[in-house]
Amino acid sequence: MKSSSWQQKELIFLVLYAAVFYTIVVRRSLQLSHDHYAKLYGLRPGWIAGRFNDASDAQWRNLRGNIPILTMVFGIFTLVANVLRTSFSLKAKGMAIVWSLISLAYLLYLHGACIMFIVAIASVNFFLVKILGRTKYFSYVLWIFNLSCLICNRIYEGYQFSSFGERWAYLDNYRGTFRWHICFNFVVLRMISFGCDYHWADKHNHFDQKERRVTNDKFSFPIYLCYLTYAPLYIAGPIISFNAFASQLDSPQNIYSSREVALYGFRWVFSLFLMELMSHFLYYNAFAISGMWNQLSPMDIFIIGYGVLNFMWLKFLLIWRYFRFWSLVNGIVAPENMPRCVNNCHNLESFWKNWHASFNKWLVRYVYIPLGGSQKKLLNVWVVFTFVAVWHDLEWKLLSWAWLTCIFFIPEMLVKSAANAVKVEGAFREFVFRELSAVAGAITITCLMVANLVGFVIGPSGINWLFSRFLQKEGLSTLGGLLITFYVGTKLMFHISDAKRTKERTS
Incomplete structure (x- = not known):
């Protein structure tokens, strides 16, 4: 007392x-x-x-100034995605394609022609994972590739199309409204997550017992691309692992x-x-x-x-x-x-x-x-x-x-x-x-x-x-x-x- x-x-x-x-x-x-x-x-x-x-x-100024347009855009995205899900009873792959198309349109507005850099790097990472993902030294390859992308993106400020030849130079006039290599920091985390989760798919995953493991068919390119570019989380996160994301595509969350x-x-x-x-x-x-x-x-x-x-x-x-x-x-x-x-x-x-x-x-x-x-x-x-x-x-x-x-x-x-x-x-x-x-x-x-x-x-x-x-x-x-x-x-x-x-x- x-x-x-x-x-x-x-x-x-x-x-x-x-x-x-x-x-x-x-x-x-x-x-x-x-x-x-x-x-x-x-x-x-x-x-x-x-x-x-x-x-x-700058971060707060950009968000505050764009809240009205972002809210309208995400409202439309939500309506389109839910109508298509309900109308066609879409599951993981179907929703992955829907969200990939919606998200790529969003990225096209944000980054313009620079979307080609994002898709190209993401594709190389995907094929590295699929080809070397079950090998002993895959982790080194995955980290070296992604860290190199992260550093090079910064050093070369998202690259100039003109550096690939004069016939590509005109694309530098269509770089969108937002620097792609800033957002790509989050994409790098997702690419590493996809690679590691694929590498560990046949092993006992002891990192998060509450997380559902996904089957091998979920490690497809449409679901991978959807995970990397998913519009609501693309710009700033929060960060979610590939396993957690892919396991929720089949049906909407019922936790909340x-x-x-x-x-x-x-x-x-x-x-x-x-x-x-x-x-x-x-x-x-x-x-x-x-x-x-x-x-x-x-x-x-x-x-x-x-x-x-x-x-x-x-x-x-x-x-x-x-x-x-x-x-x-x-x-x-x-x-x-x-x-x-x-x-x-x-x-x-x-x-x-x-x-x-x-x-x-x-x-x-x-x-x-x-x-x-x-x-x-x-x-x-x-x-x-x-x-x-x-x-x-x-x-x-x-x-x-x-x-x-x-x-x-x-x-x-x-x-x-x-x-x-x-x-x-x-x-x-x-x-x-x-x-x-x-x-x-x-x-x-x-x-x-x-x-x-x-x-x-x-x-x-x-x-x-x-x-x-x-x-x-x-x-x-x-x-x-x-x-x-x-x-x-x-x-x-x-x-x-x-x-x-x-x-x-x-x-």
Whole structure:
């Protein structure tokens, strides 16, 4: 009873602290946005209270501007696909052909003549899989081919038709509205998935016991092409394995009811409204894009860095859930990418499991486990995060972000291993263990913020500047305040986890 009473009092204190913290952060953010808006890049006239709108992020700007046309297009796609499915009782191959034709028309609008590059590379990959897919060294061939495509696409900026001869040069005038080699990053993941699932088709698949295995006839070119180009998931995912996709083509998903899918859509609209409020009043991303961070105090740098992280989380949540919603409407369940709020993750492992969750599952299935899994964890994280950085783009700041994350991962993994080896018995030991875990969580969140600041705001060249600012008197006091705040935040996350476990036990 005493322990329960103490925890209740602690929870009240933690909630009050969090309320004061967010009040200070929001007020200071509003002040910064008001004082510096004239110097920021990417602000446009908005529609809320005469405010400017932060449209400095290209990804968000493109989605926001194209939501009406995308919604109309996907609505038509859904109607056509469902009418044809019902009218002709289409199963996997039939629906694969329908969706391939619909998706190729979509890609033709997006990429114009560059669709030829996509089909050509996809076809070569398909024949490599079919010819070498059962051989011992196939995995090396698959990865070398796909990584080469990924890197060459970036180096040559999607290639020029003129480089193949003057008679092809006129096609460079019809390259569509969207750079194909950016979207192709996701296609590469799908091509690797198809190849690995085919290679493992006759073996025991222990990576996901819930996933249905598909028969060999599903590894056909129409289903493969449909998987690569499936319109609702083509641009941004979420990422789904070939086996999971092909097994759902025969009949629409029945996991979610129509009411649940509609509710999912309404929640997305609510999240969109939150993003509109943020982008009209808190210009976090514009500060990062404009390079204004080097003119701010350590406290303000933290506020902008923290704000950018939350902006990115909400942006990707909206992007991924929008396309996942249309996939659900069309009968294909893709993994949820943001199952947990970014402010409810107190260690690196849980953060990455809940940030780009479908990509995390893909990495575990096709990279981490084949490399040896947890037996070689300290080595594998370097390979995994280096691949993630290269997959995103060929930039030093992304490699710096990846390697910093790996460095920060090492102490967390060592502490977890030690904690698992020692049994915590008794109320006092449990209390000490919980406090040490909260301190570790505070340090981890700080490290995570540093890695993301380097990767997405200041770049590797700004590391020395960042440390010099925070090692001064004002910076050290700010750093101390951050650690205390993140300690409190971690303790609050513990209470949330405890409440969830209690609810699960009683339900």
